[in-house]
Amino acid sequence: MRKNPFKTFPxxxxxxxFSVTRRVRFEEVxxxxxxxxxxxxxxxxxxxxxxxxxxxxxxxxFFREKVAAPLRQLHFEYLKPLSLRENxxxxxxxxxxxxxxxxxxxxxxxxxxxxxxxxxxxxxxxxYPEKSVLMVPPPFFQAFLKCWQENFIPDDHHE
Amino acid sequence: MRKNPFKTFPxxxxxxxFSVTRRVRFEEVxxxxxxxxxxxxxxxxxxxxxxxxxxxxxxxxFFREKVAAPLRQLHFEYLKPLSLRENxxxxxxxxxxxxxxxxxxxxxxxxxxxxxxxxxxxxxxxxYPEKSVLMVPPPFFQAFLKCWQENFIPDDHHE
Amino acid sequence: MRKNPFKTFPxxxxxxxFSVTRRVRFEEVxxxxxxxxxxxxxxxxxxxxxxxxxxxxxxxxFFREKVAAPLRQLHFEYLKPLSLRENxxxxxxxxxxxxxxxxxxxxxxxxxxxxxxxxxxxxxxxxYPEKSVLMVPPPFFQAFLKCWQENFIPDDHHE
Amino acid sequence: MRKNPFKTFPxxxxxxxFSVTRRVRFEEVxxxxxxxxxxxxxxxxxxxxxxxxxxxxxxxxFFREKVAAPLRQLHFEYLKPLSLRENxxxxxxxxxxxxxxxxxxxxxxxxxxxxxxxxxxxxxxxxYPEKSVLMVPPPFFQAFLKCWQENFIPDDHHE
Numbered sequence: 001m002r003k004n005p006f007k008t009f010p011x012x013x014x015x016x017x018f019s020v021t022r023r024v025r026f027e028e029v030x031x032x033x034x035x036x037x038x039x040x041x042x043x044x045x046x047x048x049x050x051x052x053x054x055x056x057x058x059x060x061x062f063f064r065e066k067v068a069a070p071l072r073q074l075h076f077e078y079l080k081p082l083s084l085r086e087n088x089x090x091x092x093x094x095x096x097x098x099x100x101x102x103x104x105x106x107x108x109x110x111x112x113x114x115x116x117x118x119x120x121x122x123x124x125x126x127x128y129p130e131k132s133v134l135m136v137p138p139p140f141f142q143a144f145l146k147c148w149q150e151n152f153i154p155d156d157h158h159e
Numbered sequence: 160m161r162k163n164p165f166k167t168f169p170x171x172x173x174x175x176x177f178s179v180t181r182r183v184r185f186e187e188v189x190x191x192x193x194x195x196x197x198x199x200x201x202x203x204x205x206x207x208x209x210x211x212x213x214x215x216x217x218x219x220x221f222f223r224e225k226v227a228a229p230l231r232q233l234h235f236e237y238l239k240p241l242s243l244r245e246n247x248x249x250x251x252x253x254x255x256x257x258x259x260x261x262x263x264x265x266x267x268x269x270x271x272x273x274x275x276x277x278x279x280x281x282x283x284x285x286x287y288p289e290k291s292v293l294m295v296p297p298p299f300f301q302a303f304l305k306c307w308q309e310n311f312i313p314d315d316h317h318e
Numbered sequence: 319m320r321k322n323p324f325k326t327f328p329x330x331x332x333x334x335x336f337s338v339t340r341r342v343r344f345e346e347v348x349x350x351x352x353x354x355x356x357x358x359x360x361x362x363x364x365x366x367x368x369x370x371x372x373x374x375x376x377x378x379x380f381f382r383e384k385v386a387a388p389l390r391q392l393h394f395e396y397l398k399p400l401s402l403r404e405n406x407x408x409x410x411x412x413x414x415x416x417x418x419x420x421x422x423x424x425x426x427x428x429x430x431x432x433x434x435x436x437x438x439x440x441x442x443x444x445x446y447p448e449k450s451v452l453m454v455p456p457p458f459f460q461a462f463l464k465c466w467q468e469n470f471i472p473d474d475h476h477e
Numbered sequence: 478m479r480k481n482p483f484k485t486f487p488x489x490x491x492x493x494x495f496s497v498t499r500r501v502r503f504e505e506v507x508x509x510x511x512x513x514x515x516x517x518x519x520x521x522x523x524x525x526x527x528x529x530x531x532x533x534x535x536x537x538x539f540f541r542e543k544v545a546a547p548l549r550q551l552h553f554e555y556l557k558p559l560s561l562r563e564n565x566x567x568x569x570x571x572x573x574x575x576x577x578x579x580x581x582x583x584x585x586x587x588x589x590x591x592x593x594x595x596x597x598x599x600x601x602x603x604x605y606p607e608k609s610v611l612m613v614p615p616p617f618f619q620a621f622l623k624c625w626q627e628n629f630i631p632d633d634h635h636e
Contacts, residue, residue, distance in 0.1 A: 025360075025363070025364070025367075026189065026190070026195075026363065026367065026377070027189070027195050027197055027360055027363060029189065029190050030185065030186070030188065030189075030190075031185070031188050031189075031190070031192045031243060032545065032605075033190045034547075036185075036186050037518060037547070037548045037551060038186055038515075038518030038519055038522065040518075041514060041515030041517075041518065042343075042345060042515055045343070045344065045345065045515065046343070049343075049344065059344070060403070068509065070511075070514070070555065070558070071514045071553075071555050072554070072555055073552075073553065073554055073555070074514060074552070074553045074555070075550075075551070075552045075553070076548075076550065076551045076552070077549070077550055078547065078548050078549055078550070078551070081547070084190060085378070128509075184519075184522070184523070184526075185522060185526065185536070186519055186522065191386065191446075193388075196359060196388070196389045196392060197356075197359030197360055197363065199359075200355060200356030200358075200359065201356055201502075201504060204356065204502070204503060204504065205502070208502075208503065218503070219562070227350065229352075229355070229396065229399070230355045230394075230396050231395070231396055232393075232394065232395055232396070233355060233393070233394045233396070234391075234392070234393045234394070235389075235391065235392045235393070236390070236391055237388065237389050237390055237391070237392070240388070244537070287350075344507065344508070344513075345507070345513050345515055347507065347508050348503065348504070348506065348507075348508075349503070349506050349507075349508065349510045349561060351508045354503075354504050356504055402508060
């Protein structure tokens, strides 16, 4: 997977990032003792929620504006397994887009510092409950984009 | 577990029963190769939905009347494990109650005919969305009870 | 549910307790916006694992001795719902038993301090992989019981 | 998504296909009443298992040869939602590869015949439990490939 699978914009501000830590739970591993591949949407969602909360663009912020932001694409690259009770870090990076989209890349890092999983997601925006696709983001999100572009949003998690 | 953990009524009609079959899925087993105990609510729900559909008392029937029927109690007895790809039958029995309750017992039977799991659930009825507890069932459920008491409801699955 | 659904022993030491906090995740709620009843085994497992780690009697401690400790009974009482993103505390209490059993009671407390859910579990002990039921606990567990009985195990979470 | 995201081979035999039907379960929908995106790995796994069984290349066939076939890539395109209790068909197509890979594309079709979801997966093959990557498939899989190439494998589900 390329580092950034999305359309790039020449004057885009730097991505905003966030990370959470988590430990493999007993119920998440399969008969081989490794995390079942189908648990990873939950891992990505954890960091996506945390990033949304951190920057004021979480799904509750969208709901308040009667906008839903469902996933349109989701992609996983499984490089190494995670095992029973292993600790790991899930990192997300929000990439600039001029469309009404939320473009994120993800990385999972194990205790040894190895990249075990990468991926990306694309979310679109829908009027709720009418469910028509928005061409431009709702006002609060446009305000967020403006602040981001003007570098007023600190990315404390930037590497 | 007693066969019937509920309050019994002297002139109660016979229980109504239903069963569904299912196979253990890869994602349901744990590191020991047996179904993780926390998957069983899903197994019980499968037969509960099927029984509800069969007798016209499913959760969509309740929703139509603006009544929710959430679980108040749920109990499992794990007697034997279920393993990867094993086929099994989930049986439910609906027990007569004069209260606004849905009282069910469950049995899971493996391919050898052995009882692997038993349990029960109690559901109460709530006005939705007000969420006040109903003292008497909604009219459609009372009509169902009347038909059941008068033996007009065939129990094709009765053993 | 009685506070302690288990057989009691006259000279039993006080229960040992532990608690963890957690927040309702988006994927855990159902179409009514409340946690689906079938997610609660996972909540109870979280605190059971944490308590096992705290007192040195976790499932990895058992595995090391080639003993499995599967659930034999699991019971839930659903008193109030938990909603999207609500924070809650899951408490577990380990109750004294002279049999080769692990007897736990559980309580979930919401942000307002209300009891939303209670329950209990009973685990038995099996030789692994032979799967014969143990009549006496493995040596490390007996040592743990002795220390508990002699009051050498501090219960920092005792209320 | 392109119809076939994989490397193509000039003299490849036609893909082999299979499909299963399923109904949305109560526990699979989210607070908006639609299937949570993270349930779809399970949907794809259902048809992948069924296709594996049908053609004798399921994970149990691999296990017998001490080979594991874990996912290396997994991709979803969410086009339309699936709602509570909706019936749907999950189709998989196995695409020819000369490498030790299993390349599948997926489509989910709702009751109206609309494509709601598409995706693909790539599996690699590992010696088990050594976990070294296989450069050539195990003998039983090579035999399967030969039969497929010589058109001895009927594709009853071909559209």
